[in-house]
Amino acid sequence: MTKRTPEQRLLLEQIKQVADGLARTFAPFCEIVVHDLLDPSHAVLAIHNNLSGREIGDPATELGLARILDPEFEQVIANYPNNFADGRQVKSTSVGIKDSEGKYIAALCMNIDLTVFQGFQGMLNQFVAIEADAPAKESFDPAGSDAIRARIDQFAAKLATTPRALKASDRRALVQELKAAGLLDLRRSMEIVAGHLGVSRASVYGYAK
Structure with missing residues (x-):
């Protein structure tokens, strides 16, 4: 040995x-x-x-x-x-x-x-595939929702974190920034922000005051 x-x-x-x-x-x-x-x-x-x-x-x-x-x-x-x-x-x-x-x-x-993962990937690709030439097209997402989420993601990225990991003080600063940019005036904006941050709509209303 x-x-x-x-x-x-x-x-x-x-x-x-x-x-x-x-x-x-x-x-x-x-x-x-x-x-x-x-x-x-x-x-x-x-x-x-x-x-x-x-x-x-x-x-x-x-x-x-x-x-x-x-x-x-x-x-x-x-x-x-x-x-x-x-x-x-x-x-x-x-x-x-x-x-x-x-x-x-x-x-x-x-x-x-x-x-193993290639098999998963194949199944997922099949599952998420859509018919690009389908006769019907619609969206349940309100106009401007992507802009709100993108702004939230950018804010979190600057702090080297994720939207759901933001501290309360950071969430308040973010919502104030969204408000100043006019993004809170969009339809269902509070619901979109709350969903992306993982908080209640009441919290978002509080941060916006």
Whole structure:
């Protein structure tokens, strides 16, 4: 068995805990693998949400071997195309783990099976498809509603947040801005603002005073 320093053993144990937490969060769509690069012949130290069919003790991948040979090899490689042995398309991210001497000792890898999401995407595309040349066209959205929502989105973006996450003081400033721009004069404006902010119409009336 490859000799490891206390620091290296601690790092390996900690990265196993990180892998366990990630696996629970992203189950069942994301495979999480911990590679022990100190033992490349038996590198797979832990594997969660097993999608690739690999086993504990399997050898290191080409990427793992590259890190072993070159301490300057890129540490984080995110969202690169990959494939499982059966041909399924995969989006992978690999994070190299170094010890205090700058030596790669492990890698944390995340592999997402894209075929699952491609199936979802196909179904959603079919579900949301509309007939562009249909004889009837109508809208239940009052005129100007898009302008109100766009103004709210812009206001929230400037604060690096979302409309529903705005603080009460920010919501008041926003509604006053909408009022000054004449957007509250549009039909059903209060209802549109309330819906986009996730608050009651009474709150919006209060902010507008």
